[in-house]
Amino acid sequence: MGIFVLLPLVLPLTAWPIARLAEQRLHPRTATVLLTGVSTVLALCSTVCLALLVVVGTAQLPGNPLPDGWSDPEVRESVPRHEVAGKAAIPALLAVLATCGRALLRHHRIRRRAHAALRGLPLTQVAVLPDATPYAYALPGGPLDRIVVSTAMLGCLAPRKRRALFAHERAHLAARHHRHLLLVQLAACANPFLRPLRSAVAYTAERWADEEAAQAVGSRKDAARAIGTAALVSRATPAPTLAALAAPGPLPRRVAALLAPAPSLRAWPSVFTTVGLALRTAATGAVLSAMFSANSAVTLLLLLRAATPL
Numbered sequence: 001m002g003i004f005v006l007l008p009l010v011l012p013l014t015a016w017p018i019a020r021l022a023e024q025r026l027h028p029r030t031a032t033v034l035l036t037g038v039s040t041v042l043a044l045c046s047t048v049c050l051a052l053l054v055v056v057g058t059a060q061l062p063g064n065p066l067p068d069g070w071s072d073p074e075v076r077e078s079v080p081r082h083e084v085a086g087k088a089a090i091p092a093l094l095a096v097l098a099t100c101g102r103a104l105l106r107h108h109r110i111r112r113r114a115h116a117a118l119r120g121l122p123l124t125q126v127a128v129l130p131d132a133t134p135y136a137y138a139l140p141g142g143p144l145d146r147i148v149v150s151t152a153m154l155g156c157l158a159p160r161k162r163r164a165l166f167a168h169e170r171a172h173l174a175a176r177h178h179r180h181l182l183l184v185q186l187a188a189c190a191n192p193f194l195r196p197l198r199s200a201v202a203y204t205a206e207r208w209a210d211e212e213a214a215q216a217v218g219s220r221k222d223a224a225r226a227i228g229t230a231a232l233v234s235r236a237t238p239a240p241t242l243a244a245l246a247a248p249g250p251l252p253r254r255v256a257a258l259l260a261p262a263p264s265l266r267a268w269p270s271v272f273t274t275v276g277l278a279l280r281t282a283a284t285g286a287v288l289s290a291m292f293s294a295n296s297a298v299t300l301l302l303l304l305r306a307a308t309p310l
Helices: 007-025 028-059 082-117 151-156 159-174 177-190 192-217 220-233 251-259 274-307
Strands: 126-129 136-139 146-150
Touching: 007 028, 007 192, 007 274, 028 082, 028 177, 028 192, 028 274, 082 136, 082 177, 126 151, 136 159, 146 151, 146 159, 151 220, 159 177, 159 192, 159 220, 177 192, 192 220, 192 251, 220 251
Parallel strands: 126 146
Antiparallel strands: 136 146
């Protein structure tokens, strides 16, 4: 495997330039889908390589249940500095599994509690809760995807702003933004180098819904006013994987984007632009990461089969 087994652990750094440029130069829909895909691939590849290092590391431990041949010198020498890298990968992989598991459990627990709070209400897409705290967010799953909004939030918004609010949340549900947010959340748990992509997707998903809301109400200014008002009075969503009008994402940038002309939907920017170069750098990093992790997995599999007596 050589050094190739370690490269997928650091190749997520190649996606940092596009994480920032995608927010500014790409259509929010394109940016969200692109960054989610890149972060998912890079996280999977780095986790696979970490697991391969763990196999070599655990085979060195006394009393392990693995076949004795797995600790042969040929297997150990397939990893550079195996005595350090192999054993260091064990707690690292355990930390990845623990953080990803905790994020998944928190996501499902909060969604379950949110659905439980709606029991007894009419089964409609908009669930209005009598609450003095202003909030509104999209709640997927259950018998029906729903928009949860408090009476306090409705009282803070004029009718045109309410239309923008509901259009924004419907866009979140229709595009399944919670899946994008959950995937990048898990990717950031698997590899801390992917945290900039998680923040970028949290912003671009909101911008995507902003554009859909502006188109639905027919006024970019009304959508911008609704975002500003909701952000000033509302609290955060129960979980970062539940999208909402007022969070997350830098509010001034979102409002400024809505007050500017609508972005054009371009599938693939020119390679001669900064964003085009950053995009291809991230794509190259993802492809190389997939190639290196696949090569390392096949190599280790062949070594283990050769070292294991029949």
